[in-house]
Amino acid sequence: MFRFRDYETYLEQFEPNIWVLCPRCDRPVLSRCLDEKLTWRIACPHCSYTQTASRVGKHRKPMPWWKGTWWQQYRKYNGAVDPLFGLPLWLQVPCCGEVLWAYNEAHLDFLEMYISATIRERQGGKGNHHGIAVRLPRWMKLAQHRTSLLKGIQKLRNKVNTGSLS
Numbered sequence: 001m002f003r004f005r006d007y008e009t010y011l012e013q014f015e016p017n018i019w020v021l022c023p024r025c026d027r028p029v030l031s032r033c034l035d036e037k038l039t040w041r042i043a044c045p046h047c048s049y050t051q052t053a054s055r056v057g058k059h060r061k062p063m064p065w066w067k068g069t070w071w072q073q074y075r076k077y078n079g080a081v082d083p084l085f086g087l088p089l090w091l092q093v094p095c096c097g098e099v100l101w102a103y104n105e106a107h108l109d110f111l112e113m114y115i116s117a118t119i120r121e122r123q124g125g126k127g128n129h130h131g132i133a134v135r136l137p138r139w140m141k142l143a144q145h146r147t148s149l150l151k152g153i154q155k156l157r158n159k160v161n162t163g164s165l166s
């Protein structure tokens with residue numbers, strides 16, 4: 001038996017390290033979890049900006065401190081924000097009219113594995129699709145998007161590997 005899990009829930013496993021853009025200098029900085037998924041901290045290596053965010057209760061969204069609300073940021077960036085600070089994610093790229101985003105390298109690995117496995121399955125091979133069964137957003141599961149998705153993932157991976165600031 002395998003279990004389908006909601007993608008939002010599954011994302012929690014990638015939350016301890018999230019690449020975001022520094023609100024002061026707009027360069028990539030890691031948002032790191034300090035304790036049992038309650039407190040996160042960013043310390044920008046480029047401009048020395050630091051900030052801490054705490055989560056009160058498992059599903060409460062914290063309030064960002066600089067403007068608006070977390071949900072305003074979420075809508076502004078098409079969902080590509082981190083769940084603690086509401087900062088735009090570094091690893092995001094336009095894809096299929098949507099925004100493809102990831103928290104970190106492990107998240108990219110997961111998406112690539114999932115999407116590749118789905119393709120193998122469609123081609124009649126015995127992929128390990130069921131082992132990582134997860135309900136991704138619908139647009140990420142459409143067959144006609146798969147090639148673009150894999151290209152998008154590769155673009156984000158290059159970004160991490162080269163440390164590109166674009």
Ligand SMILES: [Zn+2]
Nearest residue numbers: 022025044047
């Ligand atoms: Zn900075």
